[in-house]
Amino acid sequence: MPTGAEAKGVAAISSDGHLSTAQEQTSRKGFCSVRHGLALLVHLCNFLINSQRMSLSIAMPAMVNSTAQLRPLNASAERPPADSQDGWNGTLQQSEAVAPMYDWSPEIQGIILSSYNYASFLVPIPTGYIAGIFGAKYLVGVNLLLSSVLALLIPLAADAGVLSIIVLRIFQGMAQVIVLTSQFSLWVKWAPPLEKSQLVNIAVSGQLMGSFITLLIGGFLCQTKGWPSIFYIFGGIGCVCSFLWFLLVYDDPIHHRFISADEKEYIVCSLAQQDCSPGWSLPIKAMIKSLPLWGILVFYFTEFWIFNIVITYLPTYINSVLQANIRDSGILSALLLGAACIGTILGGLLADFLHSRKIFRLVTIRKLSTAIGVLFPSAAFVSLYWVRFSFSASMGLLALSSVTITFCQTGALVNILDIAPRYTSFLQGLLEVFAYSSGAISSTVAGFLISQDSEFGWRNVFLIAVSINMSGLVFYLIFSQAKVQDWATEQMFTQL
Numbered sequence: 410m411p412t413g414a415e416a417k418g419v420a421a422i423s424s425d426g427h428l429s430t431a432q433e434q435t436s437r438k439g440f441c442s443v444r445h446g447l448a449l450l451v452h453l454c455n456f457l458i459n460s461q462r463m464s465l466s467i468a469m470p471a472m473v474n475s476t477a478q479l480r481p482l483n484a485s486a487e488r489p490p491a492d493s494q495d496g497w498n499g500t501l502q503q504s505e506a507v508a509p510m511y512d513w514s515p516e517i518q519g520i521i522l523s524s525y526n527y528a529s530f531l532v533p534i535p536t537g538y539i540a541g542i543f544g545a546k547y548l549v550g551v552n553l554l555l556s557s558v559l560a561l562l563i564p565l566a567a568d569a570g571v572l573s574i575i576v577l578r579i580f581q582g583m584a585q586v587i588v589l590t591s592q593f594s595l596w597v598k599w600a601p602p603l604e605k606s607q608l609v610n611i612a613v614s615g616q617l618m619g620s621f622i623t624l625l626i627g628g629f630l631c632q633t634k635g636w637p638s639i640f641y642i643f644g645g646i647g648c649v650c651s652f653l654w655f656l657l658v659y660d661d662p663i664h665h666r667f668i669s670a671d672e673k674e675y676i677v678c679s680l681a682q683q684d685c686s687p688g689w690s691l692p693i694k695a696m697i698k699s700l701p702l703w704g705i706l707v708f709y710f711t712e713f714w715i716f717n718i719v720i721t722y723l724p725t726y727i728n729s730v731l732q733a734n735i736r737d738s739g740i741l742s743a744l745l746l747g748a749a750c751i752g753t754i755l756g757g758l759l760a761d762f763l764h765s766r767k768i769f770r771l772v773t774i775r776k777l778s779t780a781i782g783v784l785f786p787s788a789a790f791v792s793l794y795w796v797r798f799s800f801s802a803s804m805g806l807l808a809l810s811s812v813t814i815t816f817c818q819t820g821a822l823v824n825i826l827d828i829a830p831r832y833t834s835f836l837q838g839l840l841e842v843f844a845y846s847s848g849a850i851s852s853t854v855a856g857f858l859i860s861q862d863s864e865f866g867w868r869n870v871f872l873i874a875v876s877i878n879m880s881g882l883v884f885y886l887i888f889s890q891a892k893v894q895d896w897a898t899e900q901m902f903t904q905l
Contacts, residue, residue: 443668444599444676448611450650450658451592454553455615457647458585460623461560464643465578466522467627468636472567473513508635509568517571524575525582530845532583533590537838538691540591544660545834548591550651552584557647559584564637589616590841594834596826598661601679603765605826606774606819610757613818617750620720624743691835695896701828702836704888708779708821709840710847711881715786715874716814717848718855722870723807730867731800741804745811752812760819771827772891779820779889783882785813787875794868821885828890829897 513521540548559581566574592612600608623643630639659665662676696702723745728738760778763769769777789810796802825836854873859866 442672443662443665444601444604444608444672445611447595447599447658448608450654451549451595451612452615452618453650454549454588454592454654455612456619456622457553457643457650458556458588459616459619460643461556461581461640461647462525462585463620463623464560464627464639465563467623468631468639469518469522471508471631471636472511473518508564508637511567513571521571521574521578524578525585526845526849527579527582529582529586530842532586533838533841533845534835535838536587536590537594537834537836537841539834540594541832541834545591545594546654546658546660549588550654550658552587552591553647553654554651556581556584556588557644557651560640560644560647563640563644586841590838591834593826593837595658595660597830597833598680599676600826601676602771603679604761606760606764606823607754607757609823609826610753610815610818614750614753617746617753617815621743621747621750624724624739624746628739691832692896695894696832696836699828699894699896700888701890701894704885705821705824705828706840706843708817708881708885709843711877712783712817712821713844713847714851715790715878717851718870718874719810719814721848721852722855722859726867727807729863730797731803733800745807748808749811749815753815753818756816756819770891772889775820775824775827775891776886776889777820778816778818779882779885782814782817782820783878786810787879789813790871790875793871797867821889824889824891827892828894830893831897 536548559577562577563574566577593609596605596609596612623639627639630636630642662668662673665673724738724742727733727741731738733741756778760774763774764771786809789806793803793806796806825840826833829836851874855870858869858873862869
């Protein structure tokens with residue numbers, strides 16, 4: 410049964426399906442709104458999840474005995490310059506005085522670091538389905554708290570033994586995937602069509618910001634305060650944030666205690682034409698036959714192939730190919746990710762501006778953003794091999810790729826909210842499975858190529874990634890749409 414606010418919102422829509430002038434004015438007041446506050450809270454959650462995830466990678470060199478230093482598995486065999494090695498050895502000796510160290514072999518370290526992914530692929534689809542039915546508030550809040558508590562326990566788990574820290578990381582990885590997957594169901598009820606891109610991008614950019622801050626200060630914390638400090642800081646902040654989440658977040662604007670009547674009416678009115686109510690039944694057969702859905706699924710796989718390489722191997726590339734020392738490679742990688750975070754937010758604002766001013770149709774914005782997010786990074790990655798002897802040219806190309814690749818977030822990566830708002834959470838879980846599968850395969854392939862040939866390995870890694878990404882772009886451009894599909898409307902509610 411629609412509430413009074415919903416009925417009032419529906420009545421306020423004109424016969425041509427557009428909002429009234431008063432409601433459009435309400436829209437322009439958005440940056441001090443509850444919905445933008447929600448986007449910032451989700452941004453903070455994503456920031457903490459990614460910081461907690463990366464903390465162990467940053468701390469690992471300080472956790473291991475200097476005789477068993479970690480060389481990234483499947484990474485380049487080239488060694489950094491001697492002066493950077495001496496500096497890092499000094500860092501390890503200083504860390505040993507303030508925190509325990511362990512005699513973990515590189516193989517054991519690799520198992521510990523990868524244990525995050527051992528069970529992560531099991532949870533996205535059921536999480537998406539449950540979030541679509543019951544909402545995301547408690548799924549996100551409980552699992553953010555669980556991940557934060559487990560982060561606080563990592564130093565104790567490390568002292569208890571290898572098996573303890575592996576088990577802890579498995580459960581932490583599952584909790585973090587639940588947070589990242591279930592949050593998308595919030596935007597089905599909170600994101601007006603003309604603000605969808607900016608709200609989602611503000612939230613998602615928290616992941617890049619988490620990587621930026623962790624790379625920037627993680628090594629310093631491990632060196633000066635001891636490696637446990639990085640887990641205590643991000644774990645403690647996560648616990649505080651989880652309690653704020655429970656207090657401030659609601660699954661929809663109708664039941665929010667502090668939202669203004671104008672904002673509530675604006676959101677309800679703008680979403681009144683979309684059939685967003687979840688259903689227990691899923692039109693599986695229709696989903697399998699849906700080419701627009703397959704366009705998004707295929708692009709997710711191809712895009713996260715190259716995106717995972719950028720996130721995983723960027724510090725290694727700057728260190729081994731561009732010959733920056735370990736400290737500088739971390740700082741430069743952080744700056745590139747910071748630029749990407751800013752690009753993500755600005756891309757969302759630009760997409761919503763073009764849509765609200767009716768400069769382009771929504772499907773054109775999705776396709777154009779996706780094309781920019783693929784073509785410019787592809788050109789940059791293909792060119793890296795030929796400018797590898799120029800540090801400034803290489804960093805310029807990496808900066809270009811880091812900023813422009815984020816345009817995909819306002820294109821194909823948010824497109825699922827357009828074609829099937831009723832099933833957004835379930836389908837987002839399915840998309841996460843494609844993304845994790847792609848990341849696992851791309852890391853393995855990249856590591857093999859780099860280890861086999863240190864000179865041409867990087868070139869081959871980028872050429873293969875660009876080829877795969879371009880094929881995904883072509884498939885998406887042919888089949889993508891930006892309107893609600895027939896199988897995602899109410900008349901298909903009981904179809905199996």
